[in-house]
Amino acid sequence: MIDFYLNGKRRQCADVSPDTSILELLRTQLGQTGTKEGCASGDCGACTVAIGEPDVSGELRYHNANACITPAYQLQGCHLVTVEGLSRGDALHPAQAAMVECHGSQCGFCTPGIVMSLFTLHEEQRRCPAPLTQERLEAALGGNLCRCTGYRPIRDAALSMDQYPDTHPVWADDPELAANIVTLRQNTATTSEFASQGHFTAPRDLAALRELKRQRPQARLVAGATDLWLETTQQLRILDDLIDVRQVAELNTIEETPEGWWIGSAVTYSRLEPLLEVHYPTFAHLMHRFASSQIRNRGTLGGNVANASPIGDTPPVLLALDARLILDGPDGERELPLAEFFLDYKKTALKDNEFIRAIFLPRPSCDQNLKVWKLSKRREDDISAVLAAFAWRQEDGVMRDVRLAFGGMAAIPRRALGAEQALEGQPPCVKAFEAAKRSLRDEFQPMTDVRGAAEYRQMAASNMLERLHLMLVAASNQNTDAEVMLDAYAH
């Protein structure tokens, strides 16, 4: 049974199969059809809902998510808010009123999703008002496709929401709601078995997870489900043996040490962002191009690494930063450099009964540089054709500890060791970079696919090195005028 709140009312749903999505639950079992299916792959945002979970002080915090690829069982102990739950009788929520008055809907099919993304943005603003910069708006709305309006009226609605009377949804009046949810969560069994037609097990601690992995090594691990759930919506696979790691306390911590941070593998991108913004702003910037807020709110760093896709965006960055992993399981734990984790296309060093417990992100040295450049057809919310992550230290006019890692260039995310060597200990001169580019051409034989031709990938990767060269030259000449990147891409 799934026990949760929907628009302020408690719901208990029984007989739900493990691979049911929130969207399916809403539309087919609960008769709530305001939330739409546009793609069933987490790419269009038509199904956007808001999920409220208590923070440390017990207050409900809402984030937006794609209902189409979020497991229904993950609603356990949450407050789900849908487009039906925002207005107060005839009085519209500011997100809704602004959309009407700005003419923000045409066909209206994407509108419920857009309203929900505006709602979570409005909640953020209520809690902690901050200027609505273009970057923030893109971060909030980049995951909601609209085919009719061209977005201008939606931008206007986002910018003008705060000028509308702050009409609260009816459920916001309920002082007990947050407390009830906290209680509900406390009363959920430590290792809860939810599903009647298979397993959807949500352990709360590491020991329980180890034990489950011992008993059911074949069970699939699920965290954000942002990739896994496509197996059911797109390929119609039956997912009936799942272990949800979202509740495992040890996988949800960020542990700071003098050398860096151990990031629990179930930490979502959204939770990681503040840390990255302080220490690795370049990496933080990538997060916004990497995925929509709906995905960043659910997807995890551990998931992106374990998925081992050659076009996953964080692995090259982590490779360039010499990240390490702790793998864990019933047979104990072991530490592994990330570079040794990826073996072949979608093959990793992870054993059947193992899981990634944490990812170690080293603290940047004061002279460390990092550049992350992503190349895709569309700037936002697109999968990379090529992703390059370059890290190095500048020491006495030469480059040291050079790391050049690429995604989209091979069957696995990989460093270009030869090109690294060509630059190591060299000043940023033409000769060194020409040698690095030559080496790059030998090291990678990229493929042609829907995202780009091999020739393009090869040329673009080489040009990324060229850009790095131009940047270093410009910096050494203190020529700050020389533009070598577009504003919206620069970081």
Place this chain on the structure above:
Amino acid sequence: MRTLTDISQDSSQARRTPDAEDHRAAGSARAHESAIKHVTGRATYIDDMAAPADALHIALGLSPVAHGRLTRLDLEKVKAAPGVVDVVTIIDVPGHTDIGPVFPGDPIFVDDEISYVGQCLFAVAAESHKAARLAVKEAIVEIDERPASLDPVAAAERGEFVRPTHVQESGDWQQVLEGAPHVLEREQFVGGQEHFYLEGQACLVTPTEDEGVVVYTSNQHPSETQKLVAEVLNIPFHAVTVEMRRMGGGFGGKETQASPWACIAAIIARRTGRATRIRLPRAEDMRVTGKRHPFHNRYRLGYDDQGILLGGDITVIGDCGYSPDLSEAIVDRAMFHADNAYSLGQVRVTGHRAKTHTASNTAFRGFGGPQGMMIIEAAMDDIARQVGEDPLTVRKRNLYRAGRDVTHYGQKVEQLELLHDIVTQLETKSDYWARRKKITEFNAKSSVIKKGLSLTPVKFGISFTAKHLNQAGALLHVYTDGSVMINHGGTEMGQGLHTKVCQVVARELGLDLEQVRITATRTDKVPNTSPTAASSGADLNGQAARDAATQLRERLFDFAAEHFFKDQGGLDREGMRLENGELVAGEGESAHRIPWGELVQAAYMSRISLSAKGFYSTPLIHYDREKAKGRPFYYYAHGAAVSEVSVDTLSGEYQVTRVDILHDVGDSLNPAIDIGQVEGGFIQGMGWLTSEELKWNEAGRLVSDGPATYKIPTFGDLPPVFNVELMQGHPNSQASIYRSKAVGEPPFMLGMSVWSALRDALSSLTDYRECPRLDTPATPERVLMAAEALRQRQVTTAVVEETSDDLA
């Protein structure tokens, strides 16, 4: 009814609108009639409709190969799968098996020959959507696969066409080409486009108590679906009712291609006696339905030293996919728009309709027009580089003008002043020349980032080129509480048609907009309707609704003149009017005023009909296909856009940094809705030419079959500076509805300015001596490759120059 409802004085007072701006119900920026329903989730789309609990869900079995013969289709395991109730193939179709909308060629299910990946082989009905989809996987399909023809140019060379070639000729173009001081010869590939309506294809069918069905469908052409469903079931048309409340986007993709699913669902509904529903999962939707036609264009154009076109020879090849669908008219429209806003001189335009093994390409906003215009916009840029002028100068020189105002198909271009005014006003508003100077200076100094600027105009012909479609009907009811119901043949897909039509009726009847309601489009209310397409929705249906309202109004005037104030000799029929919820007769102090509700109730009690049907057919239009001459368009809609881009020549990535648009809608019916169409059309057009890339693999399977791989513009693609205005002071020169103009399609083509600006930026790599070939969509990949080609050529040229210097 036995008694009439009480109409309180208060409520009729309250309905009067004091606001001066709202006074004219038509012409004001009213919100979309469904806006509140959209934002609260109450707006119902097909898959949201409650159906009987025993409704069946249908999934389709699709061909995995592009071309071949179906040798075995074993569905035993499908039938035995859990939850399956019915399985149908071609042999189960009671009536017609070909559902081609205009010409034959679209079998409802494959019989023998398979023509594309995604063609429908069979359908499964089961107790749940998932059960039906899972059952499909149980089919055993054997196909004798044959090589697929995927290249439209090769198909055209082999003479493989879905329809005959059409040629338009004006003057002695051969002699012009021979004598021209300069000749430009180029070719271009213009990519297709997926509609990506957010609501996929969907329908719900319920069987009726007689032999028929009621079809609820997301559909731009209910009457055609009615016809096809009736033919497939082999029953009379009056046994089929099609209802369509709203679409979650259409864009042309639900004009012909919404019907097959309705036909399949209808067959199963009749066989099982149960309601049936279909919704296509996104990837299937993208594979089985046709798209905007990719085009291959070739042109040879003669021009003088000023860059003015003298004439030439243009050939377009539309990639139609496997069947005719609407390709005859679509390629025609590409040909009609090969001139865009410029006089071509003496020219031949040839249009081929190539047959390939892909889904049958179909209507999409612009209907071939955009693909045709790309020729001449490319040529304008190319010619400008050749004669060493700014592309805008060359464009202005070539605009239709007095003495050069007849198109290659013989239609005179009216409103020449408007076309020139738009361009010159936009030139000023956008500060074109000052920005041009800055950009040129910037580019001279910047080696990696290059900026580009371009102004492109649009002249788009309004009317269906199939003459008979230019008709519309409407049905108006007034109820005895004074509320008004209007229905018409048009469909609402987000474009605000229903809002505009309600505004027309409110204006004609002097009522507040809230008193006029529109409900679902239904074939039993207004019959034999045309598709909502060709931007014609408001033009045609607005006029039909106005006709109905006018008839009713005149009828009420006749009645009122006789009925009221009999003791004072009745009312003055002359000058009688409906305004602010009242009938007003006479002027000033002595005017008599009768509240609308009272008027309506009195008319009812006196047995006057409170219902009227309206009709409209567009005047003046004709086209003689034999002679390829005529006036196919009632009028032209115009516009222009200036776009500025910054291009990263190391990666091919770019940003559209500023866009200025001035667009002609005549006298706007609703400026807010019109601006929405202009902005949305522009962004969609920009997407078509930039990030939206359709890719098929070598076997003919669409690999860009979802939003993960097919990238429509998103929030961040909205230009940071986006100034959009409607052109003022130029009412339509033709008597369209309140002198407004159609706005659905024309702004789409404003997106060409982005593509042209990209070429402008790249051209700076050659110091503006050359303009690169840039096929579309101009993805970062294509832009980088074009930049690289120019750089290579520069290097080669430099080497050659150096070498020749040495020799000298």
